[in-house]
Amino acid sequence: MTEALIAAALWGGRVVRPLRLRENEVYEIETPQGRAALRLHRRGYQWPGTIRSELWWCAELARAGLPVPVPLQMPDGGVVATLPGGRAASVLCWLEGETFGEAGVPLAGPVSVQINRHATLGHLLAQIHRVTATLTLPDWCTRPRWDAAGLVGEEPNWGRFWEHPQLTPPDASVLVAARDWVADRLAEQGVREGLVHADVLRENILVQGETLSLIDFDDCGFGAPLYDLGTVLSQDLYEPCYADLRAALCEGYGTRNLAMVDAMTLARVLASVGWAAPRLPPGHPVHASHIARAVMFARRCLG
Template sequence: MADFQANSRPFAALDRSGRTRRLRRLAEAALTAYDVPVARLTPLGRGVNTMFRVDGADGHRYVLRVQRPDGPSAAQVRSEMAWLAALGRETDLVVPRPVPARTRDLVTVVADPAVPEPRTCVLCHWVDGRFVDERLSAPQLYAVGEFTARLQLHGARMTGLDRGRVDDLTEFGRSQVDGFSDVVLDRAVATAGGDGRIRAALERARAVRAELGCGADVFGLVHGDLRQDNYLFHRGRVRAIDFDDCGYGHYAYDLAVTLDELEHLPQRNVLREALLDGYRSVRPDAATTDPAVLNAFVGLRRVQLRLR
């Protein structure tokens, strides 16, 4: 009786573990679309999407992502996978490599009666490595800076992808022609509690965006969420995961996300300079690494996190 009641409860009424159990069945259905012999499926506790580690009977390991319903559309996820596939073909940067379904599509949409809406699923090869967290060193951040710059250079060549802006303010902002208009900004400030400091931060970010413009030297396709949970190290090399937030924006925004995540570390000033030195070794873009520009985007990022 208890199992029946648990299975009949509305999906929205379930806690995270309950939803994961429902989505596991959906994930198992998604995996039937791939030529991957599954030996074990293990939920992963990180991220806003539901993730499963897939241990293959062939000895290979994969990760299956079940997309959140309010996230990017299937077409947008397909664009994300197209970028990852191109990175795997055209560079030596280590990122998740998408696994095509038998149909050759990089996206699988699956429905399950116990889940309210169909879910977009993607399967990628596992990326080995370790997260360093508090023990980050200057050489490691130099490598992250190099990686970021090379990722952006490749992203500049990717055209026609269905991805949004990384600097949109709230869902309302995404629906507007100008995602940083007065109306959007006013609503964002009100949502965040009407704090005058928030308004000042957003107005500063808006002014910097306008000053930079959208030329190819300062604006393009970026990772959008290159924080400590999304870069790891393996045999001395940096690797990046979780491109779910990738999109179009200023290159300085990409760097600002990484910089903001270092603020709690005592060695943050050394790490900051190492990151920027590594970036400049590939892209000596004065505007992108200007301290005032970076600080403006750090402020924007903090407001975005508050609005989530």
């Protein structure tokens, strides 16, 4: 909490309460500009230059009228602070709403509502990508790459998922084949890359009435725009109405390239296996669930 108090003071604010104490620590704070979210960034994942690039993109999207958080400046005009000990901090304006849903929990409410929300989300992602395509990136803009190398290369961003220590030999073989399959699809399509959110999970989507907002751009980077649809669908794979949700999301986005959407969904569930390996203790149930999901969807795509 000491770091949060120090960081909040740099924006002239005070800590109200902790929100998420995970990879990034997130706190609700009160600032002279009003309610805001303070992020204490995980050491070794992003650095001030990449965080500044993320915040620049958010500011540009918000300037275009899109429902994303606006970075707040410190009195000196900066948007990223380096705390004693080297940890980076940033502050974003507060967005109202309830989360779209929870990881691992079936979507609540009528199927028709979830289908409509997926269509709305697809439309929002299309708007974000269209606006992004018109932007001129500053020379200093730097973010990770969610391209073939970053997803299924020799050293993927989230680790060599096919070497997860809890994989059985048969399941490892499936993930190796899936890795090759995704690489082939990306090579065949000749994907146009741009800035993508890269983490459009339920907890990062806020719902307020009929309006959706997108938060937590911490994983954003350069990749295929349809990867954002894949991250959405990675959490829908066990929904009974999955086909309808995928159709609504794609229709809202304006794509009929279902083969690439499936490839990007597979890329995400594979990456998630790699993400879990170094972050969670052995025996944590997420290892088994992520592996089972990846193997299931890989077999569906390869079959």
